[in-house]
Amino acid sequence: MRDVGAIGLAVFAVGMSFGAIGVASGLPAWAVITMSLVVFAGGAQFMAVGLVAAGNPFAAVFAGLLLNARHLPFGLAVADAVGTSWRRRLVGSHILVDETVAFTMAQPDPASRRRAYWLTGATLFVSWNIGGVLGVLLGEAVGDTDALGLDAAFPAGLIALLLPSLRDRQTRDVALAGALVAVVTTPLLPAGLPVLLALSGLLLMRRRPGRLAC
Amino acid sequence: MLIAVIVALAVGTYAFRLAGVVLHDRFDLPAPLRRMLPLAAAALLAALAGTAALTESGAFAGVSRPLGVAVGAVLAWRRPSLLVRSAARSIAAMAGRSGRPVGEAGAGGGAPFVVVVISAAATAALLRLAGVP
Structure with a gap:
């Protein structure tokens, strides 16, 4: 339970930086807040804001959905904890994120799995969106968010979120190769394309049953 | 345009989530794809972090x-x-x-x-x- 509180606080902080960075990149406040409510997936939201601001909405949708495709296998893994009634499935699916899955999988029996899923999901949804609104207000109040270094906060936050999965060697190889390709091609290609080219890092994938990040 | 991006992202993301939850008993993702999705996500996020850290409008930040x-x-x-x-x-x-x-x-x-x-x-x-x- 205490862990859920800690992760809620962390997600609140990320949500806030998303809100502030969203308005700093030129998106209207309603768009930033709506996105947090209806998409509710941090990585994809940051990606979308960055690529929309860069003028490539197609890449924003494509990269965001590619990023969120991982929710399908996550859903397969925690479906029993979500519940069997349609009401539970329809509502519960929306609060399925990386952290909900991680906390649910850590529980030993069906009853505590279900409790963990709904408690974590609801906590994160609330803290993510309250954080987002406060971030939007902060971003609008400050105006020049670069003076506060918020442009550095976003990549640093992404790296912090990514680090645990980089302990797996194959994931690390693929991710670093992808990042290198994207950075090197950024001066040469239209916005959005370099990030998608990072998928070429998958060529390093070996045919062994590596440990899964989920 | 912005609305279209948000709606497409929201609908697509929700579809992925719901599909996994609903298909739980009837469907098993092929092993290579199951292995690839987390790797693809890591590559995209790392690329986003790298380009956002180092570049601004295609030039050094x-x-x-x-x-x-x-x-x-x-x-x-x-x-x-x-x-x-x-x-x-x-x-x-x-x-x-x-x-x-x-x-x-x-x-x-x-x-x-x-x-x-x-x-x-x-x-x-x-x-x-x-x-x-």
Whole structure:
């Protein structure tokens, strides 16, 4: 339970930086807040804001959905904890994120799995969106968010979120190769394309049953 | 256009989530795809972090931002040294709080997320204040 509180606080902080960075990149406040409510997936939201601001909405949708495709296998893994009634499935699916899955999988029996899923999901949804609104207000109040270094906060936050999965060697190889390709091609290609080219890092994938990040 | 992006993202993301939950009993993702999706997500996020840290509109972003990001990354990777932690504790104690600092149980083996993000921003902001581009 205490862990859920800690992760809620962390997600609140990320949500806030998303809100502030969203308005700093030129998106209207309603768009930033709506996105947090209806998409509710941090990585994809940051990606979308960055690529929309860069003028490539197609890449924003494509990269965001590619990023969120991982929710399908996550859903397969925690479906029993979500519940069997349609009401539970329809509502519960929306609060399925990386952290909900991680906390649910850590529980030993069906009853505590279900409790963990709904408690974590609801906590994160609330803290993510309250954080987002406060971030939007902060971003609008400050105006020049670069003076506060918020442009550095976003990549640093992404790296912090990514680090645990980089302990797996194959994931690390693929991710670093992808990042290198994207950075090197950024001066040469239209916005959005370099990030998608990072998928070429998958060529390093070996045919062994590596440990899964989920 | 912006609305279209948000709706497409929301509908697609929800469809992925619901599909997994509903198909639970009837469907097993092919093993290679199952292995590939987390890797693809890691590659995309790493690329986003790399380009956002180093570039701005296709050109080098200047020194302050990458240095700020580097400070944050190091903190996320390694917990701050005992010195920093005890300093943080004594500050907390002076502020009248006892016990562990807020967010200590944060992500991974590194510093709490809030510390990572604030350190990165503060580093970049201070460097800019000092006139570094």
